[in-house]
Amino acid sequence: xxxxxxxxxxxxxxxxxxxxxxxxxxxxxxxxxxxxxxxxxxxxxxxxxxxxxxxxxxxxxxxxxxxxxxxxxxxxxxxxxxxxxxxxxxxxxxxxxxxxxxxxxxxxxxxxxxxxxxxxxxxxxxxxxxxxxxxxxxxxxxxxxxxxx
Numbered sequence: 001x002x003x004x005x006x007x008x009x010x011x012x013x014x015x016x017x018x019x020x021x022x023x024x025x026x027x028x029x030x031x032x033x034x035x036x037x038x039x040x041x042x043x044x045x046x047x048x049x050x051x052x053x054x055x056x057x058x059x060x061x062x063x064x065x066x067x068x069x070x071x072x073x074x075x076x077x078x079x080x081x082x083x084x085x086x087x088x089x090x091x092x093x094x095x096x097x098x099x100x101x102x103x104x105x106x107x108x109x110x111x112x113x114x115x116x117x118x119x120x121x122x123x124x125x126x127x128x129x130x131x132x133x134x135x136x137x138x139x140x141x142x143x144x145x146x147x148x149x
Contacts, residue, residue: 002043006055009079016041016078017085017149019103019115019130024146028097034117034128041081041132053116053133065137069111081135084111085149094143102133104142105149111137 005014016039024032044054052060058081059066059074071080084107092104101117115130 002045002054002056004043006041006043006078008041008082010082014040016082016132017089017105019091019105019149020147022091022093022103022146024093024095024101024103026093026095026101028095029101032101034101035126037117037128037130039085039115039130039132041078053131057133058135061134062136069137077135080111081113081132083107084113084135086110089149090141090145091147091149092141092143093146103130103146106139106141110139111135112139 007014008016018036018038021036022034026032042054044052044056046052046057046060055074055077058077066077066080069080071077085105086107089105089107092106094104103115105113105115113135114133116133117128118131119126119128
């Protein structure tokens with residue numbers, strides 16, 4: 001499992017955007033609050049159909065549509081994700097019973113990126129981030145509009 005961060009091809013940092021602080025209402029978990037946090041893409045792992053995260057999973061699940069969008073190999077998945085996350089993008093919360101909160105970020109003409117909120121504690125300080133689970137060309141919106149990138 002590779003949690004090595006991938007660089008954003010636009011600015012050569014590991015940040016692909018920032019999600020504002022959100023208040024999400026879930027019938028499964030109650031009210032969930034998140035802090036403003038950066039978006040990271042990692043090398044990831046593909047476990048199987050609809051199971052995995054990051055570049056490896058995105059390429060394994062959506063290779064054909066990524067190629068059709070002009071990104072011809074796995075090393076260009078970061079550019080594909082960056083293109084979708086380029087503003088303006090809207091954030092939808094789909095209330096699913098998952099361990100960690102997830103949101104869909106949709107750029108209507110480009111595609112959808114699924115993000116998962118990760119709380120990390122370093123030296124007793126919480127440093128949250130959003131991790132890219134997957135990305136694909138479908139722009140169908142699912143859930144409740146909760147914000148904008």
